[in-house]
Amino acid sequence: MGVRILSIALFFCLVGAGVEAQEIDKELLLNDIKTLSSDTFAGRKPGTQGHQRAMNYLTARFRALDLKDFRQGYLDTFEIEDRLKGYNVIGYIPGQRRETIVVSAHYDHLGERDGKRYLGADDNASGVSALLALAAYFSEHTPAYTLIFVAFDAEEMGLRGANAFVNNPPIPLEHILLNINMDMVSRSDRNELYACGTYHYPHLLPFINTDNPVVTLKTGHDEPGSGHQDWTTQSDHAAFHRVGIPFIYFGVEDHPDYHTPNDTYEHIQPDFFYNAVLTIRDIVERINRNADLLKTRNSAM
Template structure:
């Protein structure tokens, strides 16, 4: 664990940041902490204002050999103070910003070959900005740092700092991190599968992007047909609670995630310097179900319900066509299964 990542997460969850609500002194302090950490990491960040937030994103650019880019983003805001309590937001989403910093430091020290990299700490992801279309990521997509058609991959992180499941789950389960959206761009699913378990401490599991509502920073890019990858471990029992504090984070998993993401970014930068085709109608329910089968199988020794879940997932998997898609309306069943699993493992 690098001292800098832990330090940034601690600052973002400090009383000075007071929950990091946009447009407040705490939000300003959080943005200043991100800017300072990026500069220390060898990056040159700037702060484009976001109208409607009374605040700003934090963007750093690492030029490449070609004028095409990979964007890595995570939101740094949280809920602030409610009813006299501070909502610290360690997992949501200080942990992801810490990982963003780690990746940025590594890429600044040794530039990737091929594409350049945009590093974005977005403001204003939390309510009400999502429903009011005032999110920092939405503003960026409308007013991008580089032309949007030169961004070949957008990677968003949200809720990536916790062990998947309660204490005592097998490592095969707890180290899970889900990658949504691989089915929306040519070659990305195969790329993720090839390196899914290459970093000890984290296991990347693919799932179709439509398995959950698109409630994070990748939405604006999906809407504009930019290939995207969304990394998440889902909601823990501390989600949007004052108990979401740094000591509950899975620091080894976070560091493993940073190593994995650095590798994925470098390899994506090195792909042939042409647009990655966006597959608007791409579906891969089979990937979701295979991930669920693997998790429920690993849980069977500690959960009497896991076998039922595995049987359901395997039955649905048998319904998939050769492209990996379930026939309508069966995708609803897959979503329900994911929801039940998230609830049981929170």
Template sequence: MRKILYLFGILLSLNACSPKINNTVVLDDLKELSSDKYEGRKTGTKGNDMAANFIIDKFKKVGLMSYHDNYKQPIEFKNKAGETIKGNNIVGYIKGKTDKVMVISAHYDHLGIKDGKVFNGADDDASGVTAVLAYADYFSKHQPKYTMIFVAFDAEEMGLQGSKYFVAHPPVNLKDIAININMDMIAHNDKNELYACGTFPFPNLKPFITSPNQKPNILFGHDDPKTGREDWTYQSDQGSFYAKNIPFIYFGVEDHKDYHKETDEFQNINQDFFVGAVNSILEVIKNIDKNYIAPNRIREDIIMN
């Protein structure tokens, strides 16, 4: 009996130490989503539609529920040339133990094809979308406290159009959205530095940003305009949530030599850094889900504007 209990204890210990994210799948998904077959994923193109379908298939596989037909929230807007552009946010959710909502997001569009060159955007932002897929898989197996909405936004590169539409036409009451966790460029940094932006306007979130992993080093900043450093607050989709006074944490890296270039390819990311970032951000999300108490902070005038 002692031997059986001893072996059972070993199995429990191994299970407790087992990785919560399948790192091989994470890398495979990033490689796939940033491949030439998606033609740079520019909003309104065939390649963008193919990327949307890849994400939808992943949402279906893990059993996410949908607010819209086949997970697609259609968006429509005018570009700078006055042309009408149509796209789709891809939205799925897991019902939590409360009706308060955490939105976990990244944008799946990129720059498309320019002068015959495919801009695949491996870091920008296939990396963030891949993380969203990994977290959808994880929380489908571990019911969260917060209801979690997983969103792959379209048309970020055209002025945050997808996220602007989402907060203007939310699938839940905007008052119930407690926080946005957004990821844009989390796979490419030679200094082992990942920034968590958002703790300057929302300092109560800082204690939750801890991780047992040392790769990457999570730094704070790029959210205080008084420092003179580049302020990222409105530079990705978290800006649309902040405009509604919704707390956010944005994870990203500083610009690198491949930013918005055709060389932003899978082979140029830092694979260990990326896998570490995905796992570290998961720990932060779990901390927030377990311990964060959302303030009653959205005013009616902000919601209506």
């Protein structure tokens, strides 16, 4: 697989010192994941009442964060299959530039099967809660790039929401410099968080380092020929990669509760989750502090 552990000092001189620590509201972060993975939302399968409740919850949170909308509301509707619609939840924070980073996480899960509920705490209430935490942070810290926050629908049904977004984007695709996707970020017995995508886009390596002692940040899981261990096409970032938009996918390796009824709030690791979100936030902040570098390197690809 060729996993590469990143040194804190990786390209340190190129991108400058790590950003100062800023608060992420841990209590709110944990409340979001607990709520989204509760029985009330019943596994968030598209077409169910639980999914509708999740969609309403996210639109209310976007509104409370005062995110801007593109199309007279946060919902963007698309067809999953005959008589079944999907709903991406989309908002944005204007930056100092029109160039844009899309921050994404899917909010759907598996619902009920054979009388059992698949509540999807790690997969992917964790990513959506992280997205909300990042949106809250950057609402208070104006980014260099415009940031679009998307809670994608129907990822579990074949990346339908992400593909719908790329096929009918709210802005020209050429304005999107990067996708940062989060899918399963709340637990790791080894305290390992992966940043996948640098095999394809090595110019992103300088941005990926951390001084967070709780999280071991790794790259990998993106090399062709590694079968299921290649995550390049296994979550919503694949839709962006398909059209040549670079991505960084943050996630953890599969655990025994993946896609089982045991993927519940009680099995997440709150300290790891919080520190994973801080790590991702620091990387997004670092990219914003080196905006010209990212734009220049993307242009040179």
